[in-house]
Amino acid sequence: MRKIFHEIVSLDDAKSILWQNFNFTPIGVEEVAIGEAHGRVLAEDIIAAIDVPPFDRSTVDGYAVKAEDVFGAYEDRPVKLKVVGKIEAGDIPRVEVGYGQCVEIATGAPLPRGANAVVMVEFTKRINDELFVFKPVSPGENVMSAGSDIMIGEKIITKGKVLTPREIGVLAALGFDKVKVYAKPKVAVISTGNELVKPGRPLEPFKIYDVNSYAIASSAMEDGCEIISLTYAPDDEQKILDVVSSALEKSDVVLISGGTSAGAGDLVYRVLEKLGEVLVHGLAVKPGKPTAIAKCRGKLVVGLPGYPVSALMIYNVLVSPALRAMAGKALERRSFVKAKMAIRVSPSRGRREFLPVSLVLKDDGSISAYPLTGGSGAITTLSLADGYVEISEDVEYVDEDEEVEVRLFGEMIKPAEMTIIGSHCIGLEKLVEKLAIRGFKEVKLINVGSTGGLHAIKRGEADIAGTHLLDEVTGIYNIPFVERYGLKDVLLIEGYLREQGFILAKGNPKNIKSWEDLLREDVYFINRNKGSGTRVFVDLNLKKLAQERGLSFDDVVKMVRGYSFEAKTHSAVAAAVAQGRADVGVGIRSAASMYGLDFIPLTVEKYDFVVRKSSLKKSAVKEFIEILKSSSFKEELEKIPGFKALNPGNVLLEK
Known part of the structure; x- marks a missing residue:
């Protein structure tokens, strides 16, 4: 039931x-060895039973002296002292320093009786048992006094503290070999x-x-x-x-x-x-x-x-x-930051919503929050998120540029070395992998489609945007859109070519060959998300089909079963076809190849990069362009089915 x-x-x-x-x-207390106590929660206050250090000790290599003996020491008038002994760390000092005398001493060694300062070895010159001192010292200089770090009877670590290497080091210094922790x-x-x-x-x-x-x-x-x-x-x-x-x-x-x-x-x-x-x-x-x-x-x-x-x-x-x-731990207090929502969000009314977001730091110091809308079934949503926005039950929408409070998953925002926002591409992922090999591991990659990437460039949120938008009037990729979106102080840099086409089940059992076949009753289509370059290409061809049939675009869309069924990546299109959830979709050849599917080529598109000029000073952006231009990347890229590079890194347009 x-x-x-x-x-x-x-x-x-x-x-x-x-x-x-x-x-x-x-739930209880147990005693563990300090070597096994890392990350455990302390169940008792730690009171020092000894002084740390337990004796006066030297903090440098040099000579233990009476400070008053060397008050007048200068480079041109050194003070001469007699060396009467030597003390290493761990030695029991058995020598006493008298007036006009000194003792050679190692870092950490106990100060001998009669001495009240240490002259660094760098400011001395020794000839047999005679020492020439070229710099004065004051009483207590280069000496750590007994109890100056920890005094006997002092509370050093409080109950409830999570034990880190620092606390465990203190426990060892106090002589603890075991410690009580919460079970x-x-x-x-x-x-x-x-x-x-x-x-x-x-x-x-x-x-x-x-x-x-x-x-x-x-x-x-x-x-x-x-x-x-x-x-x-x-x-x-x-x-x-x-x-x-x-x-x-x-x-x-x-x-x-x-x-x-x-x-x-x-x-x-x-x-x-x-x-x-x-x-x-x-x-x-x-x-x-x-x-x-x-x-x-x-x-x-x-x-x-x-x-x-x-x-x-x-x-x-x-x-x-x-x-x-x-576990005895303090309730976690997460940090909050103020940010502006990058796009409009419409939550479910009547329910409080926790919206994961990825944060982007802009040049002016402000923060933009990009909603991660992979759905509650997408584990990558949390791995990519910097935090989340809590939206109350009575909110109908959160508008673009509206200020929100973001609860961080960590203690602070870690600035990315470079932020790339735009269209998803396997070739771009290869570029980012090569950046990581060269030491640039903090690269933020946000897939929101070509149009979203250009908006991010305009708002100063992205350093680079990947785009493959086809202008239906001129038939030119990307260049018209830099003009249309009013982008300024940017470079359009040539990327590479990708073969786009129909992704079909192995053997093409539905015998799908053209856009006309998408109108058949027995064919189910999977579309790409709005704002993606592939979606623009799909809509352009459906508009042409509508004109040929004397129909409106809306009429044709209604005839395509699955038009509203959207996937965010080329891989998702291929997966839907491979699993039988769709008969056909439009995507790149490499996605079809990964799933062992059939592919009918439709066009060769240009995937290029819009780069903000102000970002060119960033080391990661410079390295990105160098990798893009390299012959090794070109060779690796062209191993991917359907990819070809002509002049990657070439500047196509400067605004």
Whole structure:
């Protein structure tokens, strides 16, 4: 029987219910060796039982002296002293420094009795047992006094501190070989679904690799937990019940992904009802509506959505604070920055939305936020995101250039060495790979289509934009659009040629040969996203077809089954055809080749680069152009099916 969501609750209400029903405090204390304490949370205040350093010691190589003996020392009037001994680090000082005397001393060695300063060896000259000093020192100079770093009885590290190499070094300096830390909460992670395959095994048709188990487990470990099991369960109620029951016996918290929405095949809710009390079933948020919170045998069980972005976002805002509290960690305080939305966004009304964004620093210091709209099933959305924007339930839209508050995933924005915004291309990815080999690893690549790339150049957000826009009037690629968009202080640099055509199932079973065939009832088409160069090419040819038939463009579009079915990349078009979700799409030959599909060439297009002149001073941009011009890149590029380079790096237009 299909289970409809219980009352959908707001995120704030869900947090209140969660914290009212559980006592999220550290679960225990254990003692570990300091060599195994990295990343653990300290469960006791550390009080120094000794001074550090425990004796006065030299901070340089030189000679221990009485400062008053060398007050008058200068380069032209050196002071002569008698060397009466030598002390190395670790030695017990058995010599005393009298007036007119000195002792050779190593860095870290204890200061001998009678000395109150150290002259650096660089300002001395020694002849046998006579030392000539050319520079005066003051009392205490080049000496670290006992207790000057840490004093006995001083509280050095407070309870609740996460132990890093710095704290562990201090513990060692104080003589600790063991330390008390909070016990790690034991967490069991379970993924459900007949479609899941464990990474490392062959991927069968229409199956997907299990992302959530590993992503959620890594998140929990980062929050101070111990993962006691990573388990998979098929869509079978009894098997899910058995797996969850077993997990409850040996864990403190159970996290389940998938099987929580109100579909006929979603079984986790029924399992949780049998094992305990379901406190929440359904959140008024996007992504993350199918979230369940239950109390089973007194333990927390959270049913997370099946899509990776949904699961990780809900984990971050709902589960992470609870686990951190159980691990003794401070609740994470994420940093915020103000940014302007790069494009207009229309969220779902009635639900709070968490929108992942990629941030771009502009020349004037302002920040633009690019929404990452890969969907809650796209794990790359989070890997590319710098943070997210929280949009409240009553907001109808966020306008372009509207200021928003971005909650960062890290502590700060890491400026990219170069930002490339525009059309997706395999050749461009090869260029970025070569940049990484040469040391430029912080290159931000945002695929928003050719038109979006030109807008980003105009707004000063991109250093480089990849574009392949065909002007339907002149038949010329890219150059007319630099003029049309009013781009200034830019260069249009020649890239390379790409063969575009129909991507078809192997053997072309539908016998598709021309644009006319897209109007057939038995043909299903997959389109490209608005703003992409391929979409412009598709629409141009459909307009020609409409003119030939004496129809309007809208009439022809209505006849193309799948016209509104959009893919963001050439690979996505090929994948849709390979999986039988479409019969034909338009893309580059290399995408068809990767999937073993048929290809009918339609045109050779120019993929070029618009570069802001102000960005030419950046080392990464200079290197990008050098690689583009290189014969090695040309050779590698032309190994990709359908790619050819003529004069890459040549300036086609300067504005």
